[in-house]
Amino acid sequence: MKRFLPLIITLALGQALQAQKMRDVFAAMPDSVLGIMTKNNRLDCIDFIENDMEAKVRNRFDGFSVLKALTVDYLDLQLTPNCRVEMKLLPAEDTLNYICVARTYSGPVTETKVTLYTPDWNVLPEEKWIPFPAYADFWETNDSVDKEEVSRLQHLQDMRFVTASLQPDDMRLTFVLQPGEVDKEEAERMKKVLRPVVYEWQGKRFVLVDGK
Structure with missing residues (x-):
């Protein structure tokens, strides 16, 4: 029975995901x-995108919100010209x-705020689901950049801004450090040693992906 337990859990999780779209x-x-989208706005977006139309609606601020992608478990929404929202089940x-x-x-x-909600939209404390x-x-x-050079580049970052993105086809969450206000040459040097930090959802929390 024990050897079938992981399969049973996987099937149960898959059924739960199918039940909630x-x-x-x-x-x-x-x-x-x-904040700025009513339920009617959201219903209109769903109707438009499911009928292969541009899912663009006028929101409460008299601007436009555009639903760009909608799958069984993922959503990509341009809430305002300056705010993109991704959602993942x-x-x-x-x-x-x-x-x-x-x-x-x-x-x-550019900066991202990531929040995890329960099914009834209560916010979970960060320490419970991600480091x-x-x-x-x-x-x-x-090979081309040593520790001393990395340390020097790190100290050029007075302001530290991080973006994050969800994926439509997997359970990963990727963080990227945005270079601060440095000249073009320094920015190019930073690109050689900056890497994304990738996490994967493991049922209860996001876990750092090995080697990323």
Whole structure:
């Protein structure tokens, strides 16, 4: 029986994911989560995109919100010109699905806020579901750049902004450190030693992917 337990858990998680679809979560979510989209806005977006039309609606701020992608468990929404929202359903062992929301704000700099919600839209404390990457995690040495050079480049970053993205076809969450206000040559040097930090959902929390 024990050898079949992992298979049983996997099948149960798959059934839970099938039972709860992103279209339904998006339609029923509290207005307060997105702020400027009403339920009618969201229902219109779903109707448009499922009928192969541009899913563009006028929101509460009299601007436009555009639903760019909608799958069984993933959503990509341009909430405003300066705010992109990604949502992902994450299967869990003790509930139907958690809902991961990544809000990326762009302006002079770009930064992402990632939040994990329970099925009834309560926010989970960060320490319960992810060890967010430290500044040093984004840097690595290689054959062309030694530790001293990496340390020098690290100290050029007065302001530290990180973006994050979810994926439509897997359970990964990827963080990327954005170079600060440095000249073009220094930015090119940074690109050689900056790396994304990748996590994968493991049923209860995001776990760092080995070698990433």
